[in-house]
Amino acid sequence: MNILIVNTLYAPFKVGGAEVSVQLLAEELVSKGDRVRVVCLHDEKFRKQTEINGVEVVYLPLKNLYLPFSNEQKGKLSKVVWHLVDNFNPMMGKSFSRELDDFNPDVVHTNNISGFSVAIWGCVKKRNIKLVHTARDYYLFHHNCTLFQHGENMDVGSAAVQLTSMVKKRKSKNVDRFVGISKYISALHQDNGFAINARHSHIYNPIKKSHVADQSSSVIRIGFIGRLTADKGFKAFCAKALEMTISGEVEFYAAGRFSSSDEGRALQLRAEEAGVHLLGFVPVESFLAQIDMVYLPTLWNEPFGRAVAETAAAGKHVFTSFAGGVAEIAEHYPNVYQLSEFTLEKLRILKNERVEFVDVNPFDAGRLAAGYQEVYKS
Template identity: 30%
Template sequence: MKIVIVNSLYAPHMIGGAEISTQILAETLASTADVHVLTLGGHNRAGGVAEERIGGVTVHRLPHANLYWIGDAKRRGVLMRTARRLTDLYNPRMTKTVRELLSQIRPDLIHTQNLSGFGAGIWTAAAGLGVPIVHTLRDYSLLSPVSSPIKNPLLARLYALASAGYSRRVTAVVGISSHILRRHTDAGLFPHAARRVIPNAVEGGIAASAKDFDRKPLHIGYFGRVEPEKGVRELVEAAMSLPPDVVERIVVCGEGSLRGKLAESCRHDGRFVFPGKVKPAEARRMMAEVDVSFVPSVWEEPFGRVIIESYQVGTPVYAADVGGIPDAVWNPDEFLFPPGSAAAIRAKLLSYHSLPGGEKRRIQEACLKHCRGFTQAALLDRHLNLYDETLAGGGYAAVATAVGQVH
């Protein structure tokens, strides 16, 4: 089988989880298929299409045909970024380039991912080839030209209408969570597409960390961007309100606009540690050392990668009941809390503190078992099944979650 994957960026150009997940998917599929990736480079038209091999995958880097390359987004203001995204609504030059490449490669199936910089119009590039299109939803960029949470409902509605028109050509749509899939289909996108939920694969070994389950004062951790939408302020407030015999140490690992302010507010409380951004291996070590992690986001996270990373080292997670997070959490009835509530986080801290050591050990074992549903082997199996059914003409349930949880 020959598969073309399309994504805005590809290794070594990485911004976030979408690029990581796309590379994992491509290299995993390369074990059983001829995989080509179409992505955008920072060069102009004179440079043409550059080709290279990475991890068994043939990568085609197209010159960007927009106001600027998406890899330079951090240097641009809000107006320039919005204008670039609006250009995605109709970018005939990019569609033409993609059509020419698809005609040369002649894939059996096209699997698009994030399309910022390409534009959803490239779905029309496959129209004359008779090749089915699968699309994976990893963010909300088809719904709005500005970042989520959506700040301009009218502009977002017009943008979503354009995306919906193009999406009529998509054969099957995949959400990395049931929430992100429902957000798009409720907005009228992918009216003719079969629907699936397939969570991201999260790399990393699965091994229980050594913990003193009978020690009562808790060591807790937060790992991620230290921004208002991540709910870190509420976590800090909740932890500060509890005495040292309940919460003994709080690690807030990551960088962001709130880090300095939060560190300053905690300067007289020696329990707090703000190590900043660290290498993945170091973050994983710290994650293994805490008793419990918190993911207190207040915005609609598309997925919950850090939740699975925590489970992989044997550390349970309490998380906000928002976005795609519930699909990733083990035992959501117990380990979810309302977003934006320091009081709810405080209650969960007291709840976990009160558990006997034997129960904490049982929870760790359950978390380790749960995260095995997010491996590369599981990702490969689910995608190959989807591709087989898509090529055969469909015939599967409209929405089937991969891990047995739909919220």
């Protein structure tokens, strides 16, 4: 089967978990005998094509004001214009149409489409090609993709969300199969009228188990991994560090990047004042080797929660908010706990308690890729 996968970014470019999940899926499909081509965006002015681990990858220039994945600050007017264009971008539709004609896929599977816009869906249906879409964030609801603003989760029934989702909701009628990366995000889109002609389902993200060589320590080392932002709970992480390091029994470590915004600079200062050890952007195995437990007090409704799944699968005790899709991950791991259980007494008990699993990965890449093959065939 010829499968054309679309995602805003692809290896070697990476912003979040979506890029990891899409790459794992694409490579598993190739290993199962499918021909896979990924179409993504890059910051160069010309089309480029290469091959990564058997996956054909096409990088297209973005037909908009800028590629919004650098730390460079943009003016408010530029941002407004960018999002207006991205609401429905016929220029990207034209570029994408050429890729459809070149590859002639049996099925098109779109994922994160910020930059491409929903214009590409019409190009797929015009050629009578079957269209699968996976919701990995809240882009169809709102351009910020998180449904988190001004320190709180946005109401999907609000006028602001209804207005920004109007065109995308209408164009989602082109989708034949709609897949969420959790039951939560799948139901949220279906209940709010997206892809009304599609069959809705969910397929979790693939997770590779990390083999960690732990570094012993006399203190309890608490870790945070991911984007170092308020919505991910990093502000709350710093507050907890300030509160608990006084005992001398606990140290806090954070792996990830700050944004270049005023908020990012303020959070970095807060972390330094709280005595958090900032590791920067490091491989997950390196991070896991330096910590005993994980504290992820996320504020937004995670569509899935890759950081929770990866750290829990590695045998670390994880304290987190059971919001969004995280509650579904917790069903598979006994070492995932509610934030309310994060006490010094509990940490002392868990410090030397090893987590033992039956050797079964509930988020095995091969099994989940087979699930997508069934979706494509249907």
